[in-house]
Amino acid sequence: MFDKIKGQEQAINILKRSIKERKIASSYLFHGPEGVGKFTTALYFAMAVNCLAESEEERPCGQCISCYKTSQLNHPDLFYVFPAPNFKVTSRGEIEDNKLLAEYEKFISNKRESPWKEFFFGGNIEIRIDSIRLLMSRINLSAVEGRYKVFIIENADMMNISTANAFLKTLEEPPKDTIIILTSARPESMLQTIHSRCQKVSFYKLSRQIIEEELTEERGVDQIVARMVARIADGNMEKAISMAEEQDNDSREQALKFMQFALNRDDLGFISFIDYYRSSKTQSELKEIIQNLIIWVSDLLFSQESPDDVVNVDKLQFLDSVAQKIPALDIQLNNFILFLETMLKKLEGNVNPHLISIEIYFKLVRLFK
Ligand SMILES: [Zn+2]
CATH class of the missing domain: 1.20.272 (Zinc Finger, Delta Prime; domain 3)
Structure with a gap:
């Protein structure tokens, strides 16, 4: 399934090799411009390490129950942290306020169904200390169903200093069955100490041709529209897809x-x-x-x-x-x-x-x- 991610062969090869050689790092930093596949790659990697397909070559298969749950952001061993308004999450990880819960669910369903669409929350967003505390309380429990617990922290640069410092402790000694993946388009604004504890994986802007092909061949977009948005999108696939939809x-x-x-x-x-x-x-x-x-x-x-x-x-x-x-x-x-x-x-x-x-x-x- 990794071949669905276009134009990031270098990153994909690093990850595939780490699975094959059983040298999975405990933390990764996926960095590169916006809209080029960092989150999708993190999700596919999470699928791959917990996939139930017998042949390793086929992982992630995208068919098994584990892949399905991961793709739906519903796997008990997948923990997804993203910049958000204050959802007033309880220590059990629940959102009690109905309005906030509805907003959270709207975000998740957008992420599942049309992740290329930008989602705008009502309030100011950041990665909150309570999300990190929740993550820390989960990290020492063993995996429920899968081989690994995977923590994806999207736009990890959106932590303030004290949250980043609290998080740093987690990065020091994560348990063996843990993979932490940070994604960021602004890695320069993250603590150097976070950088040094992660294996870095670079992502790049996509060529016009790759964007055009994805739009016409995979998404049935008209050739002229595809050419046009590929030119405007400046290497950003997410932007290209949402523009093609609106166009x-x-x-x-x-x-x-x-x-x-x-x-x-x-x-x-x-x-x-x-x-x-x-x-x-x-x-x-x-x-x-x-x-x-x-x-x-x-x-x-x-x-x-x-x-x-x-x-x-x-x-x-x-x-x-x-x-x-x-x-x-x-x-x-x-x-x-x-x-x-x-x-x-x-x-x-x-x-x-x-x-x-x-x-x-x-x-x-x-x-x-
Ligand atoms: Zn699978």
């Missing part, structure tokens, strides 16, 4: 229309077109249009310099004819892309969406003049 072809068409109004200098047409995007309700739609505009403008550039990189391959002829009319193409278009990125940030910062659209429109008009 509908409509915003591609709308962005094309946006551009065509400017090309034809149809100011009145544009004003009525953009009227729909005035309100804050349509802000996310406008954001998608601008993201798509960035792709269209990049495509103008690629159509002249490297046609293989064009996202909107079905409009190559159109792109080519427009691009040929723009003088000093690369400088102008690169500047324009930077400008659009600034506009996106402004939109997120709640600048009036209507003003932003109009500013983009007139800049496009000048570009196509």
Whole structure:
């Protein structure tokens, strides 16, 4: 099952070898950018060490009851710690307040069903001292069903100093049947003493090609959408998957229309077109249009310099004819892309969406003049 994790061969090989040679470390630090598979790898590793498949080669099989329980975050020997608001967990590890319990369950079900989706809690989040105390009380008990007890601490950098110091004691001498896996995209903000007690495993940004393949081959995403989000996602698979889910072809068409109004200098047409995007309700739609505009403008550039990189391959002829009319193409278009990125940030910062659209429109008009 490890082969489902794409682009992290180095990390996977280290882990597979440690199982094969029976040299499993007691603590690991999985570090690398966000959205590249650190948590999934930790979960698969937990599945592998407790998998019931007879052949070691097949572990994790993903089929046995132990794999199933682990994948559902439901295995009695899997202990999952993550940055959270104060759930007021009791010393028995229970959440008594119904509202807090519901929030906790919502988080867990999101993690099971669509882990690529970012989850936002109501309150401030951190890894809390009571989670670490609970972990410490569990660590000395023996495994219930599996060969190992696995503790996954996600975004371990989100512990404050005193929590980190309390946790350090656990890292000093974990019992033999214990594996602690810390994941972090910001390992530099963790205590050096934590670093030195863990075996470090590096994770890397994913290539555009890997993201594109995962989206089209494993998730049935349309080729053009896959190309587009792979370009925007900057090596982050989680971001790419959630963007592909939200993306509908409509915003591609709308962005094309946006551009065509400017090309034809149809100011009145544009004003009525953009009227729909005035309100804050349509802000996310406008954001998608601008993201798509960035792709269209990049495509103008690629159509002249490297046609293989064009996202909107079905409009190559159109792109080519427009691009040929723009003088000093690369400088102008690169500047324009930077400008659009600034506009996106402004939109997120709640600048009036209507003003932003109009500013983009007139800049496009000048570009196509
Ligand atoms: Zn299994």
